[in-house]
Amino acid sequence: MNTSLKYWAVFAAFAGLLSCNSDDDFSEPEPPPSIAPPSFSEGDQQLSDTLTVGGTVTLSPRLKENNGVIYTWTIADEVVSTDSIYAFGPEERGDYEIIFSAQNDGGEISAVYNIYTLGGYENGFYIVNEGWMGHGTGTLSFYRYDTGAVEDSVFVKRNPDKDLLPTTSTLEYGTIFNEELYLVAKVGGPVVVADAYSLREKGRIPAQGGNDWRAFTGLDESRGLLSSGDGVYTLSLNPVGLGGKINGIEGQTGDMIKAGNYVFVLSAAEGVVILNAVTLKVEKTIPGIQTGFARTGDGKVWMAGKTTLTGVDPETLNIEEVELGFDAYGSWGAWHPGSIAASATEVYIAKNSAWSGGSDIYRYTGNAGSLATPFATLPEGKVMYGSGLRYDPNTDRVVVHAVDKGWGNSFSRNALYFYNGQNGGLVDEKTYEGYYFPAVSVFHKEG
Template sequence: MKNQFFSRQLLAIASLMILTVSCNNDDNFTAPPVINGQQQLKDTLTIGKTLKLSSKLKDRNNVSFEWAVDGKVVGSDSTYVFKSETRGDFKVTMTAKNDGGKVSLTYNVLALGAYENGFFMINEGWFGHGTGTVGFYRYDTKAIEDSVFVKANPGKDLKPVSSTLEFGTIFNKKLFLVSKVGGPVVVADAYTLKEEKRIPAQGGNDWRAVVGIDENQALLTSGKGIYKLNLNTMALNGQVAGITDQVGDIVKANGYIFALSASKGVIVMNSSTLAVVKTIPGMVLGFAVTDDKKVWAAGGTNLISIDSNTLTVTEIPLGFQAYGSWGAWHPGSITAAKNNVFIAKNGSWSGGKQVYKYTGTAASLTTPFITLTNSNILYGAGIGYDRLKNTLVVNTVNEGFGANFAINNLYLFNADSGVKTDTVSFSGYYFPAVSVFQQ
């Protein structure tokens, strides 16, 4: 009995001790840090710019911080200012610690090239008064930056002043700038705009457009046929046989090259042998390539599609006369959005006020998709499709002559609805040629 008494007493004392320790632990317990919201976030910035990132903790008291970029520790404050001088994807991780534990937050940051977050505006320039220029419309500021090529390349130019910058395209992450009337062909990095190579300006040059065949070779159209271009050396390796007249727009789809000739219409070539396999006469306007790999052109009062697998041609009544621009060449006023085709109803050279959208039915060509108001008219190609934003980009000047050409408007329309989403008005004798979009 005595032993049982002492056992019970010891058990009670032990229980009291355990209860006391437990209560003391509850009083001293520290909860680990807690993050507000999701623990993985995405941000985008242009290289050279800064992005301030926060820890997003509910309570920062008695918390230590560690920031790491791609595993390398870079900071210990509650916030971190990220800046990158190189293009790419970065993983920025914040780890917060206290006596109760730790928690992490990850930002996936995409650093875009200096000229990636927007599109290029290729301007032919005022003939005889200065060279063409390259502008850049930036998505985040919704503003146009002027003369970005010469700003990115001090000491470089697009002279002579007698030339006109008429065409641009992006191929293999390179921006190609093509000048008429003695001007150069320039290749620049599509993200930094730094010049890498060029065909120098020279009397007798009369280039139109360029298309890449593969990473080593391209075709360059001109006032006197099509030239073979070595992309590594920028050397010309002769001409495509049998084509000696003015050739303008040119595209590649599947195993074929499609070129628009002033005298022969559409010329179709095998992309490997460059042998001409088909011609489609009467076509004066091209090209658009839809997602189904059909190539679109127009001539007379017909829009045509060319199946790039079989080369079968389908005619669609357009309802109005299609015009080219051989007298003062500029890229064609036609573009594709997914499997739809936008085509401008231009005058005999340019200057239209209506854009039609062909969606696969005759009814879609009965009324314009967009009709410009006031004194606005299309200039140059006039229309382009920005796939990244699903936007129809429209360039206009005022109708008339002289000072009217210095009144410019850039319009952005939703490519599905036709709703105008932005307008930028600006002054100067730019004479817009074509818009070029990142791919």
């Protein structure tokens, strides 16, 4: 036999033997261990929350199985995080939908978080302060519902390159219209328009000697009115610009309110002048009225003068009169917004003296007998300042601004009182120091 063939034969036999032994030892490989899909822990997950711009909320889903999990957080189709938890700090007001998903080789789960973000100045109400004339400008404060804190000078803090000068002016009025805050100053001061939630300034009528603005009311998306020490002027809103003086009203004017197709204007000379909201022509006057305005849920507009509380139907202009039992004074000597407010069904009015605020608040419920006794009385030694009272529909409370009775440093001792809107009980109070001279509270939602 050829030597090479002999070696091949031996090799083949050996290979066959190995093959037989290998076949005898073969077994199927064990499958890899199965991976449990991610799952949430038992119990409710907190999938909704509310916070304020500038704050953060940590979203932390509770998982029972998290082996080999990949996490994804998505807002508006954009991945914002791949961590197991997510700290959300929005910069803008609004509703946010945040989608969380967790997946591994075993499967995938997801959850949707709904976060409502309040504006920086939404969870509370504004306080318009006159300021200490000659010492500083008027200021804007903000009371926060969640902390009970009164934050001072929030407008200039939010707009450090803006001001409310001159120091000889008096910041006297504020209102919110179409999500914009209108601040109105007397005695040469400006009219300022800011976003009602962020306080970013959006426009202004500059301060100027001779200006003596009083109040603002909106007519529609593009027009409003400004009352003044000399009649009423039109105001364009987009952009903000002063128009001309309307005909038919002369001299000092103050509070205004639009109701239905009419605008009610408080006039020192004529009482209340009712304008057609479209033509701005005078439709009717109601003499003798000294303070206004408030509106109940039925649309009726309320005002007062002498010893009479007067309600006007804004559709028919029919008048209802109720005996107050005390004199209702105006503030034309040093004008401030009227000391009258309303909830959906009640009217609240302060019993002031001719030259200073009072300490008693009365409530009219539709029954004349409800005016027989005070609804609420301030603590001893305190009197209302400025408009004195407003109704907060967010909390069903009557909010009262007060200072110590007297002169001099009495004006530096401020108090906010919160009365139950149904029974007049004192619910809460907040005291603070400083020469603010509070004029009026402004709520995002008016009563």
